[in-house]
Amino acid sequence: MTAEDQSLIVIALLPFLGALFPGVMIRAGRNACAIFTALPTALALTMLLIHAPQVLDGQVITAELNWLPQLGLSASFFLDGLGLLFAGMILGVGLLITLYARYYLSGDDPMGQFYTYLLLFQGAMLGIVLSNNILLLLIFWELTSLSSFLLIGYWKHLPEGRQGARMALAVTGAGGLAMIGGMLILGQIVGSYDLTDILAAGDQIRASEWYVPALILILLGAFTKSAQFPFHFWLPHAMAAPTPVSAYLHSATMVKAGVFLMARMWPALSGTPEWFYIVSTIGLITMVLGALIALFKDDLKALLAFSTVSHLGLLTMLLGFGTPMAAVAAVFHIINHLTFKAALFMTAGIVDHEAHTRDIKRLGGLRTLMPVTFTIGTLAALSMAGIIPLNGFLSKEMMLEEASHTDWAGSHYAVPILATIGALLSVAYSFRFIVHVFLGPVRDDYPHKPHDPSFGMWAAPALLVGLVVLIGLQPVLVEPLVKIAAGAVTGGDLPDFHLKIWHGITPALYMSIVAVLGGAVLLAMHAPLDRIWIAAPRPEAKAIFDRLMGVCVGLSRRITEATHDGALTRYLAIFVVATVALGFAAWRGGSMPAPTRGLLPIPPMAAVGWILLLVATASMVAVHRNRFRALVVMGVIGLTISVGFVYLSAPDLALTQISVETVTIMFLLLALHYMPKSSPIESGAVRRVRDGVIAIAAGCGVGALAYAFMLRDTATIADYHLANSYEGGGGTNVVNVILVDFRGYDTYGEIIVLGIAGLIIFALMEALLSGPAARKLRNTDYSKDRSRDRHPLMMVVATRVMMPIAVVVGIYIFLRGHNQPGGGFVAGLVISIALLMQYMASGFAWTQSRQRIEYHAMIGLGAVIAGLTGAGAWLAGRPFLTSAFGYVHIPPIEEFELATAMLFDLGVFLTVLGAVMLMLYSLSRIARYAGETMNVEPMDYDPSDRTRLARQGEN
Amino acid sequence: MIEVALLFAFACFGLGLLMCLWRLTKGPDSADRILALDTMVINVIALLILYGIWKGTAVYFEVSMLVAMVGFVSTVAYCRFVLRGDIIE
Amino acid sequence: MIVLAEILVSLLIVIAGVFGLVGSYGLVKLRDTMQRLHGPTKATTLGVGAALIASILYFTIFKDHLSFHELLITLFLFLTAPITANFIAKAYMVRHIRAKDLPDTGGEYGWAAYDDPPGAFEKE
Amino acid sequence: MEIVVATSVGALTAAGVYLILRLRAFAVILGLALLSYAVNIFLFASGRLTVNQPPILSPYGEASYTDPLPQALVLTAIVISFGMTAVLVMVALGAHLESGSDRIDLDKPDAGEDEALEGPAQ
Amino acid sequence: MIHRIIPHPILSLTLLLVWLGLVNTVSLGNLLLGAFLGLTVPMLTGAYWPNRPRLRRPLVVIEYILVVLWDIVVANVLVAKIIVFKKNDDIRSHWVNVPLELRSPEAITVLAGTITMTPGTVSASLSADGCSILVHCLHTDDPDAERDGIKQRYERRLMEIFE
């Protein structure tokens, strides 16, 4: 019987909404801040209590919002007994903590932050206990880790705080991730992430082969959260947090999340030997171990922390037993532990706050100085010890009762005895809390003279202790809650039972008597035992954790820095090797059809070219250290390749190749002037052999690939281009038509690339000349044994004729490009080369001074012209780059063609010219910076001038 | 008859190219290498002209002209690098 | 007539080949760089020149359309060859020949590669 | 002829790869230039080899032409690689001027910039 | 005035011819276009050719060209002989200093070019003040004769043309 009620969502979200306020309200003062923290909590609590009756008579309240259906994640909540119990605890204690913290936090602690974190955490916890979708639960689960990280690290300036926070995050985070895996597996088994579905599918889950992995992963999450052995070590270190945090997270709520989860999943996961042995054993060990450590802790909070560990172990053990009554006991003890432990933490906080120390060895005799605190503390401690008639006694009796008839691997005694020892130890440390802190003589060496705090601070613990006594005397009051919660845990069927103090003479009674007496004795001989304990060697969890972390970080760092050390050459080697290997693997995966093409003959001239290319390539490798020689060799290679293109019917390629070649070499020469002229031998023989092998492998791969496809025909789309070049594109040079029309968009991108290159080089030059490089340039002398004539007369004169001719040639190549080899790009390069000629003859500075050309503008203009030409087609409603052309005939001139493609090509032309020139300009700027003077005359010396001057001298 | 002559000429220039290559790799001075490259360029031009005759097409004319122009510029550039370091000071 | 033309063209082509070869051969055979410099100038002038004339005749006679663009290349080469030779010579000299091993200019200034031009210092 | 082209591509690639594995920026530049030659020929060859069939439509008669598309692609590739090379050269020059060395690999990261972990609570 | 429009008439003419050479056909359209280029291009590049050398005596120009061409043919054969048949040890190369009367840079350049193009001699360098050319002779027994030959055959004519 379920009831839909969306207000559940409001309850779940209230804390998060509330979290927005403290940060703001802190400006209005600490009280306002506290109030605005309390309000949402109180509101949520009231809303919860409104639902309580329904839930208590067995209803389950649900609410659902779609979130990510693709994943089966929905914001769906449900409130059953167990949920009610925990939600009540979370909100109730939250309220008390808010009050307590208001007085606990000192003036210079950022209170707004604290309350914000607190509310975030509260919301996360609330979410966990109300989620009806395990993915949603996971989200809240992780949120508790995060928010507790913030809370524990609240005192940023304390290293303990920071480390404790990080440790808690690491451990619980790890658990959380494991749990994600477990939950996803559950979802897979059941086919739904809805908790109700999963709880209903217990048998299916237990039957699945994925059961054990899922169980282990989920338990990892639970154990880490609930500080179960061997993950118990983080909890004490989390105690660096302010006491309110410890009281809230580490007694009442977060650490119980693990217990809650086990209780929640009980119907789905429990009832198998795996469950029993893992859970109960871990619980048992934790209980005893925690208690033992607690006994010897001198820091009040540490003592309480380990006692918490121990009690969580107790709960875990009970859930591990897997019997309904054990579940009842667990639920009941959850309530009791909450009451006395929260009270104790607050007491410890008060003591700390008043006496300015939490060290038991420095305390004692506070009974007379702070009677109220004493009363509260004592009652709570007695309950923790399980002394009749306080509530601790009742649940401990039930625990011992369950333990007394639990067999463990066939033995009747293992569990009962260990359980008794656990109880005994907890009696001991509880008594110690009372005796060593409050009893005994008043001392005069407290760091600060203690006295009872203001009401506001002891109100909260007092209230809790009230509950301790009340529940102890009248357990019936909580019976319905326990019943319904336990019912929720077990999934309904509970034996009829009643919570009462007196169960008659039972084994449990004997066990607890033994425990109490033994505990007293143990306390009596604490001093000697303590010495033994201190002397005894034992693993220091923190140290181990730190070392582990150090190792992980160190290892990661070594791995990372060994592989990512900026050795580009290795990166490239790996790149090439991987490529060759994978390419080969891919090739192996299929086979090839028989060759369909015959081989072309190799005429002698081709053979000569072949030799030229191979020899040049080889010598390039041989002489690459002598950089200038390498560049000369490069010239040979470029020349050979262009001739090859001519032979293989690609005149356009030949034109482009040869002109690009030249400009590139120019550029390299210009740069080489400022770089070392030779590379030293740096790589050893082994390295060179290795590289050689890699290189040859790559070469063979590529060669084989090319050879393979050159022997086989494929139908290509190019027939269309051949067919439509003239009619559709208005040009007979199909390559050019492809460039400016069929694939003009490529060319557009390509000239953009050139334009950008120009820009970058310019920007880079500017950056260099305004950086340290400028100093280097100024201070280095680049003029070693140079010839004394900078601008030889002959060159200057020859250029005066050559340059105009070259320009005309450029114009010619541009104009005919559409129908014959050529086009805007080559034309651009030819003109640049013409200008280069001029620069080499008379120098860049002089040439520029004679006639300033704005290369920036030229690039921009080119790019824009090309772009607008393409966009012009829009006016005709055609897509970008749609071309138009027509033939003009003005008698008596023979007809000629006009095409938008040529306008586009003009854009190409301008961009190329501008880009190349801007690059050269940038480099010559550097030259000027390197201290080169600018010549005022076109040539070094003009003899005719001298004679003219002479004549003037005569007359 | 012209074919024969052409084949002969091809052979000559081909041989010439190889000789240039030899000089280019042997050096000894960078001037020799530049000279060798320049001579290669000239041989290539001749070859292109002859190839045009061989195929009876003028398509390859631009290439040879461009090679001539470009060859000049790069030769000067190489020399200027040796002579002055900065080629367009 | 056609036969004559054929003979003429073939002859020119052969001449081109021969001189091209000789030019390159000089490059291999001759002893020092300055001497080698003489080789290519031959290949350039007569070799390519002959080939170009052959081409002109061939296209004008056999492909019967007046073709004279080969002249451009000739013009080009005639303009550039001296400059390149001059540069290469200097590139060699500055590294291997000391000024005093050269004949004196007879004027107050030395050879361009070795001596600053008149008034060079006003500019600096 | 195919074997000529294939071997040439292979040789250029091998040389290029060897050079880009050198330790100096300039060698790497040369290597990349060779690689760009290699890839241009490779791309060109993907249109298969033909002799004296340039894709220049002749007004008269049914001539056969080579595949023009790869030629166009190669042109684009040449231009782009030209721009790239130019930038590369300039960046290399910049790196050399800024750092005083034209080594291509970075120096090893200097250790001890931070504490590996905060030491145990002092 | 006319100089401002046509700074270099000969250049303009050359460019027209170049254009016709490029298109390789003579037609009205190309003539016009060529003429247009012949006018505009020099204007664009004129900035790089500040002074305006004048050519006198066009007949001498033609004569000069013919002389040079003839010398090229003849000398080529001679040099080819030297290269092919002479043993390296028998080749006697010489540096020759040719003092110049020519002053115009254009004239000096043409002379230097001529020296290089006529085989057997390569003009290696000018003097810093451009008053003499350093010539390298591949093989000669009488360097002075070479010098006088150059001055007589070429420089004299160039003086008439340029100065």
Next chain:
Amino acid sequence: MNHWVIAPVILPALLAPLIGFVMRHDIQLARIASVTGTVALAVIALGLAALAAGGSTEVYYLGNWPAPFGIVLVLDRLSALMVLITSVLALIVLIHAIATGWDARGRHFHALFQFQLMGICGAFLTGDIFNLFVFFEVLLIASYGLMIHSGGRERMRAGLQYVVINLAGSTLFLFALGTLYATTGTLNIADLAVRLQEIPAEEAALVRVAAMLLMIVFAVKAALFPVQFWLPGTYANAPGPVAALFAIMTKVGAYAILRIHTLVFGPGIEATDGLAGSWLFPAAVVTIAVGAFGVLGARRLMPLIAFSVVGSMGTLMIAVSAFTPTATTAALYYLVHSTFAAAALFLLADLVIARREADGLRAQPAIVQNGLFAALFFAGAIAMAGMPPLSGFLGKLLVLDALRAPEVITWAWSAVLISSLMTIVGFARAGSLLFWKSTAIEAPAAPEGEGEGEELPTPAEPANAGTAEIAPVMVALAVLVMLSVFAGPVADYLDGTTAQLFDREGYVTSVIGTETES
């Protein structure tokens, strides 16, 4: 034909030259133009996304040539989505660059920025494989310029490496394209898909090589092992805003693999059956590990973030490698998430480093607004580490949920889960060192480990970060919040996207099937 399809390319392509050449002396004018253009781009992208949401595939025939002979642009939900992400990210980054004055520390920032956008949008929109190459080059060369923007020793050297590795990549791209054209005779992606279906398995050797080479090319961009080495050095040395913009660059690689290896070489193509996935998966797993180790071992803030980016790419690609619709949806969701997460972190890091002496992960006197930056860093960190409530967690769940195949589940899940733990711990370390421990140090006290041969400390500006500086980070984080709050609707859109992506026939018919008008 809808001319708006090409607007995302043409707008920046025309704007950039104007900025670069007309306004190059007036930074203010350039800023205005750049921002205006980017806003316009975002608006257009939004419109296109809305258009594509209809499920139709818009094809734009450039030059009015019919496919596959001309170049086509294809706007489907995927490309629209990518363009939208790009424009939004660009706007965020641009504001940051202007607010922090990065754009004025060198020449031509805005021109290069616009060109960068042109390249990225072009790459996302094109339906032609060679044109994809061209636009890769456009975006790459622009990125070179941005990477070395404002120079500096370390940056120049890292920039050089970035350029070299990418040039090698481009070369490989061309080898791949050559092989592809030689074996299929076409460049149009739709046409390729058709022809691949016709190639029988026993004749597939060459085309398989092409497919593999292409995948490696894209892997370089996507920073997948073993070609991820370049990324940390590059991103760590790039100017903050540029690094943030680069968050989309890695996604270009991911996009290309999604597009090409789903549509052309994808499921059901017997010639290249299972080729991509079988290699992508292990590569992705290792990449995740590389990222995790890097984050945990990082000495400095920028590398830390850079490595987390590597890790996120691994997670993204591990989902891609499944080539199933659900996994692809997950991948896309994670793609969007990781883009903005990385951007937020890089922008934040830039603000923080500008106020510290160096980006070493060591305690220094607390910077101004320590609390604010700490909070923002915390948010960014949990986003990157995939913790709730930000979208990273949902993304991770989606990925894990999609990788259930028995042969992958173990490796995939352990890789993702363990790596996120390492990431969490790494970021926790960093945060606590940067923002918490620093509060323990008095302002005048000299930071320990001073001057260990590190580059000159950037002068710490005490200036408070203004709204304009904080806003971009905030917006990026806000996107993440939206992404997780509205995960349902987003996932719906992505489901549609995936469906469209896997509908090979639909794509082919809409590109080749239809005739061009005129």
